[in-house]
Amino acid sequence: MKKILKKYGELSKETKAALWFAMCNFLNKGISMIVIPIYTRLLITAEYGTYTVFQSWLNILVVVATLEISRGHYKVGITKYEDDVQRYTTSVLGLSNVVTAAFIFAVVCLPDVAVAAFELPSYVILAMLGYLLVYPAWEFWAIQQRFTYKYRIMVVATLAVAVLSPVVGIVGITCFGMQSDAAIFSKLIVQGGIALIIYVKIVCKNRSLCVPKYWKEVFRFNVALIPYLLSTTILNQADRIMIGKMVGATEAAIYSVAYSVAMIMLLVNTAISDAFVPWIYRNLKLKKYKAIEPTTNKMLVLVAGLNLLVVLLAPEVLAFFAPAEYVAALGVIPPVTASVYFMFIFQRYINVEVYYGDTLKISATSIGVAILNVLLNYYCIARWGYYAAGYTTLFCYIVFCVAHYYNVKRICLKNGMENQIFTSRTVVVLSVCFLLLIFMLMAAYPYSWIRYMLALVLAICAYWKRRDIMELLRKKRKSNE
Numbered sequence: 001m002k003k004i005l006k007k008y009g010e011l012s013k014e015t016k017a018a019l020w021f022a023m024c025n026f027l028n029k030g031i032s033m034i035v036i037p038i039y040t041r042l043l044i045t046a047e048y049g050t051y052t053v054f055q056s057w058l059n060i061l062v063v064v065a066t067l068e069i070s071r072g073h074y075k076v077g078i079t080k081y082e083d084d085v086q087r088y089t090t091s092v093l094g095l096s097n098v099v100t101a102a103f104i105f106a107v108v109c110l111p112d113v114a115v116a117a118f119e120l121p122s123y124v125i126l127a128m129l130g131y132l133l134v135y136p137a138w139e140f141w142a143i144q145q146r147f148t149y150k151y152r153i154m155v156v157a158t159l160a161v162a163v164l165s166p167v168v169g170i171v172g173i174t175c176f177g178m179q180s181d182a183a184i185f186s187k188l189i190v191q192g193g194i195a196l197i198i199y200v201k202i203v204c205k206n207r208s209l210c211v212p213k214y215w216k217e218v219f220r221f222n223v224a225l226i227p228y229l230l231s232t233t234i235l236n237q238a239d240r241i242m243i244g245k246m247v248g249a250t251e252a253a254i255y256s257v258a259y260s261v262a263m264i265m266l267l268v269n270t271a272i273s274d275a276f277v278p279w280i281y282r283n284l285k286l287k288k289y290k291a292i293e294p295t296t297n298k299m300l301v302l303v304a305g306l307n308l309l310v311v312l313l314a315p316e317v318l319a320f321f322a323p324a325e326y327v328a329a330l331g332v333i334p335p336v337t338a339s340v341y342f343m344f345i346f347q348r349y350i351n352v353e354v355y356y357g358d359t360l361k362i363s364a365t366s367i368g369v370a371i372l373n374v375l376l377n378y379y380c381i382a383r384w385g386y387y388a389a390g391y392t393t394l395f396c397y398i399v400f401c402v403a404h405y406y407n408v409k410r411i412c413l414k415n416g417m418e419n420q421i422f423t424s425r426t427v428v429v430l431s432v433c434f435l436l437l438i439f440m441l442m443a444a445y446p447y448s449w450i451r452y453m454l455a456l457v458l459a460i461c462a463y464w465k466r467r468d469i470m471e472l473l474r475k476k477r478k479s480n481e
Contacts, residue, residue: 313455341434
């Protein structure tokens with residue numbers, strides 16, 4: 001223990017922050033995952049389906065009703081305007097609020113239209129929009145903490161939300177019999193309450209809710225980016241909404257559980273990706289292009305191995321997440337897990353595109369893939385059932401990766417780079433092998449001993465390559481120093 005503490009003490013501030021942010025994100029999402037088996041047992045299947053539809057709509061509304069500036073201009077903006085961060089933050093918060101207020105006005109004026117579109121009660125829709133008035137403040141604050149490596153308060157706040165939200169929801173279900181409303185409002189009230197406190201603090205520091213220069217720049221940037229943000233959200237959420245409309249809430253619940261199991265790897269992907277974004281941006285700024293691909297390829301191998309582990313243990317993980325009536329979800333897990341792997345690939349391309357402000361190309365690509373996904377879902381779900389949604393999602397993410405790869409190649413040529421930031425050979429070979437293994441492993445589901453042996457082999461490989469994994473972390477630390 002003393003050796004571990006000594007090594008921890010020797011780490012740079014940047015590496016400590018990256019470690020804690022990754023751990024915090026993993027614990028936050030992990031707690032959310034742990035709640036799934038509780039909700040699937042406390043809620044009847046149709047009510048759990050309603051809850052998953054709410055989550056899908058909330059993720060879509062975050063994009064269109066707030067502009068989701070935190071995923072677009074904000075990370076670039078606090079780097080560009082580092083001497084005016086407070087005024088910039090308050091201003092873009094005001095811009096986000098104006099957009100949200102417009103949506104609230106529309107719902108109040110046309111409640112029947114909103115209820116028919118969302119298939120949720122009007123009070124839930126208005127509660128979501130009220131939550132979205134303050135939620136951007138939380139996101140802006142969290143990004144500031146990451147970029148300034150202030151991890152202590154961020155970790156405490158994130159874990160508080162992660163723990164309190166499900167606790168309040170479970171109490172509401174068990175003590176008051178509220179069913180899906182308890183799960184829905186526990187999230188909105190707990191995180192919304194903390195976001196409101198942060199909102200007030202931001203505005204008190206600087207009351208410039210409207211700075212025309214920032215509004216104009218951010219609005220142009222993020223409006224152009226919305227199709228990309230919305231399309232990635234649609235790729236993640238539209239299948240559940242369409243299954244709910246075309247098949248039923250029960251089937252949407254079953255598919256959602258399968259998706260949640262596959263999304264376990266998204267915890268690791270997001271933690272790794274978020275921790276390395278500042279590092280990637282710094283290397284782009286310093287024109288150290290050759291340093292980026294070798295490091296991200298090593299990260300990709302790690303992600304591929306962990307995805308394979310999830311597929312190997314899918315029957316056991318599914319049994320933990322849900323009771324026997326959800327067993328049909330097992331067949332959806334492999335293709336959706338493979339989709340998560342491709343999410344990690346295209347995110348590294350997106351980081352480069354966003355850095356160079358190429359939002360129009362991002363949006364054009366995203367619109368095309370989103371439309372393709374909806375069309376494929378509409379045809380395939382009607383013909384083969386909700387299982388097909390997992391395969392349409394995988395196919396669309398592969399198309400997404402290829403398109404964004406060529407966008408980055410064009411950026412490199414446009415900016416006169418002698419060498420491409422990314423090449424295709426390693427990714428193509430690794431991805432083909434990964435997909436073959438994923439679908440071969442499905443045949444091993446009835447044979448537990450084979451799956452356990454293969455999982456052990458993966459663990460041994462990880463131990464054998466532990467030095468490379470540690471070197472990956474050390475390389476990031478040295479580049480940040």
